[in-house]
Amino acid sequence: MKNRYCAMLLFAGHSVVAGSLSNVGNIHLKGYIGDRLDAMISHQIVERDIDYITAPFAEKTERTERWQSEFWGKYMHAAMPYLVYTGSEKLGELVDRGVDSILASQEQSGYIGNYPDELRCGEGWDVWGMKYTMLGLIHYYDYMTRQKSADSREKASKAIAACRRLCDYVIAELGPNGKRGVELWKTGYWSGFASSSILEPVVWLYNRTDDRKYFDFATYIVKGMIEPAAGPRLLDLALKNVPVADRNGHGNKADTSGGYAIKNNRWKAYEMMSCYQGFIEYWSVVKAKPGLKPDVDWMKNPDDLLTAAVNSARDIIKEEVNLAGGCASSEAWFHGAKKQHHPYIHLQEACVTTTWMRMCEKLLEVTDDPGWADQLEKTFYNAYLAALSLDGKKFAAYTPLSGSRWRGMDHCYMHTDCCSANGPRGFLCFLKKFFYVHNGMMTFNFYSSSRAKGNLPDGRDVAFDMYSVYPRSNKARIVSHTEGVGVVPLRLRIPAWSKKTVVRLNKKELPGVKPGGYFTVNNEWRHGDVIEIEFDMPVVSHTVDQHVAFTRGPILLARDSRFADGDLMEPFRVGIENKWFMNRFFPVCIPSEDMWMAFSAVLPIGVHTENPEAVNPSTVFFCDYASAGNPWRRGNYYRTWFPVERNVHE
Ligand SMILES: [Zn+2]
Structure with a gap:
């Protein structure tokens, strides 16, 4: 990845009101991916029993340090953008009803949550729950401020007022000289990660209110993330390039006794990344308004904050992310990339x-x-779509690289869980970054059948249709519905894995396309202009510790017991990784509608080569990893990493 982040471009959609909903309305997905999105929105967002997830806020009976209070905020974080995407009246009524319940549950003190007073702001997930409630209220506010009616304005102002009161409550209890007499980072679990991640909505609240006290509180949270020796230590350890899996033992007690909720440990993946999300938001504010820069040591170079996030994310790519784009085992960093052929449990939590x-x-x-975007795409097509059931009704909590799939857990005595609540938010990352117009440039990051539209800075419209079954096929065709706007650059993301990509404009090949960057088409757009892209998508082998796996473009391939083509554990013969064998994979007809793509391959398999018949290669089948095991039945199993034969003379 190029080291370009210092020459910073502050991109569309953040640090501005309504940023949380940006770009979603510009894209409409069709085809296989569009159908999967529609099914998920229908079952998990529009059909949601909203009273089920808001009831705990009225009851306030949480005495066992659980996280019922995260479910509503996570729901809203997805529901409001999907309301923009679908325009569903039913969903509009549902979110109104949910917000009414949440506002009715707010106490005089400003508190919204389900913990009784004596247990608040301490151990467990109370601060974490308030973080998600703030995120939910802000999403609702952003949506309502975009509407024109007086009724919407009133809804927006009520939501932001409730969010302010909730944040004021957290400041009064856990801010400097707070009533609880404990620093915010010392509450909750994971060396301060869980509670400190409230930074993200605190910065959002500042961006929307311009009230300095929220920026000051954000600074206080960042201080807690950086300075205490036993705290999150998100800056110094990252600047020293300490791998995310090795952040324990630097001033914290690193309790690794095996319980789920561990007080003093820095290995929890989700919570650490959530903190960096807030870190980047905070950095964006200081970058946009240098006058706010606090006079502290760690602010001598504000870009250090972003560098810390980038270093950590690069380490995650190098050390943790597997071929499915997933990471963490038992929700912890563990140098998983080099162990991905092993049967680690609780892999890649949704x-x-x-x-x-x-x-x-x-x-x-x-x-x-x-x-x-390369990383986002890899995770989306593999780990993410694998976790989402084909009917769109549920998310798996964990998706092994080999094994069988199963739905998520029942958390907090409820028929839902953290992963089911988080899942719908993931699709949004793909959607929001699919197509956008910024600085007078248009950008396609992803390729799938869709209608994309946008507005140029002068207000004129642009629109394109994309026709593509990518990544099942290596081609995408983009048709212009744009005219009369003069020359507007259109950038196309060329994935790093596509070594020789061909781009044609109206059948004429354009020179200078390189892997791993944006390729810009400068064109005076007319209706019916056609861009055709052909990606270079051979099957590639990957080896780890005498095991082999195969990818094609962004897709990890898997064998699946539905093909009934032999023993999935049977080793491949030495030399399988040679490019020559990779040319023996062919796309074939899918055996049933529940698979997205299928390939046959003629490969050397088995170790008993003294038998002349066994010397011959075998025909075996592969599907995309997301389709593997997707009937979610115990009898259906799959495998992505395969052993390679061993020789006694090695
Ligand atoms: Zn989860």
Whole structure:
């Protein structure tokens, strides 16, 4: 990835009101991906029993340090952009009803949550829950401020007023000299990660109110993330390039006794990345308004904050992300990239997948480096779509690289869980960054059948239709519905894995296309102009510790027991990784509608080569990793990493 983030472009959609909903209305997905999105929105957003997730706020009976109070905020974080996307009247009524319940539950003190007073702002997930409630209220506010009616304005002002009162409550209890007498980072779990991640909505609140006290509180939270020796230490350890998996043992007690909620430990992936999300938001504000820069040591070079986030994300790519774009085992960093052929349990939690996609989305936004879109795409097509059931009704909590799939957990005595609540947010990262217009340039990061539109700075409209079954096929065709706007550059993301990409404008090949960057088409657009893109998408082998796996473009391939083509554990013969064998994969007809893509391959398999018949290669089948095991039945299993034969003389 190029080191471009210092020459910073502050990109569209952040640090501004309504930023949380940006770009969603510009794109409409069609085809396979569009159908999967529609099914998910229908079952998990529009059909949601809103009273089920708001009831705990009225009851306030949480005595076991659980996280019922995160479910509503996470729901709203997805529901409001999907309301923009669908315009669903039913969804509009649902979110209004939810907000009414939440506002009715707010106490005189400003508190919104489900913990009784004596247990608030301490151990457990109370601050975490308030973070999600703030995010939910701000999303609702952003949506309502975009509407024109007096009724919407009133709804917006009520929501932001409630959010302010909630934040004022947190400041009064846990801010400097707070009533609880404890610093915010010392509450909750994971060396301060969980509670400190409230930074993100605190900065959002500042951006929307311009009230200095929220910026000062944000600074106080960042201080807690940086200065205490036993705290999150998100700056110094990252600037020293300490891998995310090795952040323990630097001033914290690193309790690794095996319980789920661990007080003094820095290995929790989701919570750490959530903190960096806030870090980047805070950096954006200081960058936009240098006058706000606090006079502290760690602010001598404000860009250090972004560098810390970028260093950590790069380490995650190098050390943690597997070929499915997922990461973490038992929700913890563990240098997982080099262990991905092993049967680690609780692999790539959907919460981690979603949060990693959010981090890539944010880094793409602030750095304009398309390498982050490469990562987002890989995670989306593999770990993310694998976690989402084909009928769109549920998310898996964990998705192993080999094994079978199963739905998520029942958390907090409820028929939902953290992953089901987070899942719908993940698709938004793909949607928001699919197409946008910024600085007079148009950008396509992703390729799928869709209608994309946008506005130039002077207000004139642009629109394109994309026709593509990418990444099942290596082609995309973009048709212009834009005319009379003069020359407007259109940037196309060329993935790093596509070594020789061909781009044609009205059948004429354009020179200078390179992998791993944006390719800009400068054209005076007319109706019916056609861009055709052909990606270079061979099957590629990957080896780790005498195991082999195969990818094609962004897709990880898997064998699946539905093909009934033999023993999935049977080793490949030595030499399988040679490019020559990779040319023996062919796209074939899918065996049933529940698979997205299928390939046959003629490959050397098995170790008993003394038998002349066994010397012959075998025909075996592969599907895309997201389709593998997707009937979610125990009898259906799949495998992505395969052993390579061993020889006694090695
Ligand atoms: Zn989860």
